[in-house]
Amino acid sequence: MFELSEQKKQLLKTEGNLLVLGGPGSGKTTIALLKAKRIIEEEGIKRGQVILFLSFARATISRVEEQVGLLISDKIRSHLEINTYHGFIWNLLKCHGYLINSNAPIRLLPPPEAASRFANISGKQAREEEKYRLFKEEGILHFDLFARIGADLLSRSNALAKVISAAYPVVILDEFQDTNSDEWEFIKAIGKRSRLIALADAEQRIYEFRGADPARIGEYIKEFHPTQFDFGIENNRSKDTDIVQFGNDILSGKNIGRKYKNVHFLGYPFRQGYPHIDLKFTVLKARKKIIDAGRKDWSIAVLVPSKRLMLEISSCFSTVHTLANGNVIPQIKHEVALETAGPSLAAILIAGVLELGSQKQTNADRLIGDLCEHIRGRKGDETPSKADLDFSSALLEYIKSGKIRGKNRQLAIQECQRIMSESTKIEFTGNPGGDWITVRNLIKSSTSGYLKQVENDAHFLRLLHKGSILSINLSNLWKDYGNYSGATEAVRNALLQEHFSTSTRVWKGVHVMTIHKSKGKEFDEVFVYEGRYQGKIVRHDASKKEMDQARINLRVAVTRAKQNATIVTPSDDVCILLK
């Protein structure tokens, strides 16, 4: 079992609210779970009472679950709930939402549909107002409002707040430094009666853009008077390496000119036509070394500053390259955390064709409507381009007036009509996987770029594997009706379930993700990669604030490594934090 420092042993004995500070890998999550274990086993917890471990992201939860598996027996596991703010608050609202909104039941606005609905509302203020209006007037809840509405609920109903705190007497707050103002309001409300254990590292604050505030830890101290513990630079993740030291030195710039054990730097040259091939070689080499050493359950992460670079790397890893000298560079099997809006909206469109086609009905307007949703919402939180917005507005106008101008727009309409008509001629088989691909291929046959984009996005959907809930539900529809009537609803439900599911994901093999997504995770080998033209860790002309944020981001990235961290940067334009 783990050996604990005196300070950690002391923490286990301390009652009341706690603030647990410490650098990357200092053991904050681990000690919080051990504390939960002790509370459950020794301090006594009543039947039905649960310790809540609150995290921001589902991906972090799977990492925490891994640790729970090592530390906590199944017997006491039932007294521990690990959930996201979204998941926990949604459960509250499902049961008690009527207390703050008479539009019962409250309906959720899933992120992909929200993206499409908000596509042409510009300005933060206007978007916020529309979110509130939707909730107040129509009872439709945008995901961004969860924490604020949850806080409202607890502060308005004393009786409910008492019930919740009786059920959750202790709440552990993971990554507390990244708490935004709405989440803070929620914490203040629940902390009135429940004990709080906040885990934080101010220097891992990488969500300032979504409202994380440097003053938050101070506010917590003022409000809850916690007993404080600081594990400083204790390093349990990458023992006997200088990885944490390097991470800390990056913050002040002390790293320049120094060497660090197990921290490597690699410059890559410009290679016409093969932009990321050096990274690919490097990862292949690292993977081979691990496999040759007979290691099982290994993990490698490639962490990049931007989503666009992540997609480029993923596509490079998925390609078999043949070099000028005839050498063949194989694919690298990997996982990539893709934006889910595009694939989700593509799935809704495909389900619509499946649903109508299998009933021998055509309704091209519905397909055109689904195509508009996809065009407007496929980039998630990013606003679509003006061209895309204009295109989708023209199609929507066509649905109303039957009029459309412009070659590409007419083509999209004709293609929707053709696809609908062709879909009624398909002999569907009742095998959801096969029928899904038949529809996808029909869409692929389109000559309209916008429909091709749907087909492209649909490849990244991971909902329809054998045995999945969606696959079973579609099979059941077929059994009941002999067609796929209700397929769209089934897909929407599956997408929502996916959003709240906290099923454990195993972080093994090669992963490509943004630095932001890597927070709270750990991998054997980490490659932090920056692009040549875009996806820089920091721009040359960055402001002081941007530079400080980039230092924090780079520290988070390298300290995800257990064994080796390698920073890969263009050799003729080395990252300015390294020189």
Ligand SMILES: Nc1ncnc2c1ncn2[C@@H]1O[C@H](COP(=O)(O)OP(=O)(O)OP(=O)(O)O)[C@@H](O)[C@H]1O
């Ligand atoms: N006392 C200990 N002895 C040995 N290993 C430990 C100990 N505490 C934690 N570890 C291991 O060190 C790693 C990092 O621990 P943990 O995730 O708890 O740190 P953290 O402070 O939450 O990290 P971060 O802030 O980077 O997310 C984990 O693999 C964990 O199993």
